[in-house]
Amino acid sequence: DQQVKQNSPSLSVQEGRISILNCDYTNSMFDYFLWYKKYPAEGPTFLISISSIKDKNEDGRFTVFLNKSAKHLSLHIVPSQPGDSAVYFCAASGLKGNQFYFGTGTSLTVIP
Amino acid sequence: EPEVTQTPSHQVTQMGQEVILRCVPISNHLYFYWYRQILGQKVEFLVSFYNNEISEKSEIFDDQFSVERPDGSNFTLKIRSTKLEDSAMYFCASHRVRTGELFFGEGSRLTVL
Numbered sequence: 001d002q003q004v005k006q007n008s009p010s011l012s013v014q015e016g017r018i019s020i021l022n023c024d025y026t027n028s029m030f031d032y033f034l035w036y037k038k039y040p041a042e043g044p045t046f047l048i049s050i051s052s053i054k055d056k057n058e059d060g061r062f063t064v065f066l067n068k069s070a071k072h073l074s075l076h077i078v079p080s081q082p083g084d085s086a087v088y089f090c091a092a093s094g095l096k097g098n099q100f101y102f103g104t105g106t107s108l109t110v111i112p
Numbered sequence: 113e114p115e116v117t118q119t120p121s122h123q124v125t126q127m128g129q130e131v132i133l134r135c136v137p138i139s140n141h142l143y144f145y146w147y148r149q150i151l152g153q154k155v156e157f158l159v160s161f162y163n164n165e166i167s168e169k170s171e172i173f174d175d176q177f178s179v180e181r182p183d184g185s186n187f188t189l190k191i192r193s194t195k196l197e198d199s200a201m202y203f204c205a206s207h208r209v210r211t212g213e214l215f216f217g218e219g220s221r222l223t224v225l
C-alpha cells in the first residue's frame with residue numbers, strides 16, 4: 001500500500017528556472033512531511049520539512065507547500081542549479097507511529 | 113557536524129550466510145531506524161528502535177532480521193540467513209525527537225550471491 005506517492009519518476013529543468021516536484025499522500029493522519037535529496041551511493045540528505053499546521057515553509061531556494069485538503073505537497077526550487085540534480089524523496093509521518101513513509105522518488109536533472 | 117556512520121560500506125555474502133550491518137547514530141539521538149532501498153525502488157522502512165526496544169517494524173522485518181543496541185553507541189542490524197532478495201542498500205537513521213528530521217548514514221550495500 002503506497003501511502004506516499006511521487007507520480008513523476010523524472011524531471012528535467014533548465015538552469016535558472018523553477019523546479020517543481022510533487023508528492024501526494026493518502027493517510028490523513030500524517031502531520032509531518034519532509035523532503036530529502038539523494039545522490040547515487042549516498043544516504044538521503046534532509047532538505048526541508050513542514051508540519052501540518054503550516055501550508056508553506058521556505059529555506060533559501062527551497063520552498064515546500066502543503067495542501068492538506070488535497071493531500072498534496074510540492075517542493076519548489078528557485079532558481080534551479082546543476083548541483084540540484086539528484087533524486088528527491090518526500091516522506092511523511094503521523095502522530096501514532098514514528099515510521100516515516102517515503103515516496104518512490106523523482107530524479108531531477110538541471111540542464112546547464 | 114555530527115553524522116550517522118555505517119559499516120561496512122559494501123558487503124558481499126553467500127546466500128544463507130549471516131550478516132551484521134553496523135551503525136553509530138548521532139550521540140544524543142534517541143530514535144533509531146533501519147531502512148533499505150532495493151536498486152531502482154523506493155526507500156522502505158524496516159524497523160524503529162527506542163528505549164532499547166523495537167517500537168515499530170514493517171512486514172519486511174521478519175524473523176530473519178534482528179536489531180540490537182549492544183552498547184551506548186552502536187546500533188546493529190542482523191540478517192540471520194541471507195536471501196538473494198536481501199540485496200539492497202541499507203540505511204541507518206536517527207533523530208533526537210520523534211518529530212525531528214531524520215539523519216541518514218551513507219548506507220551499507222549488501223550483495224547476496
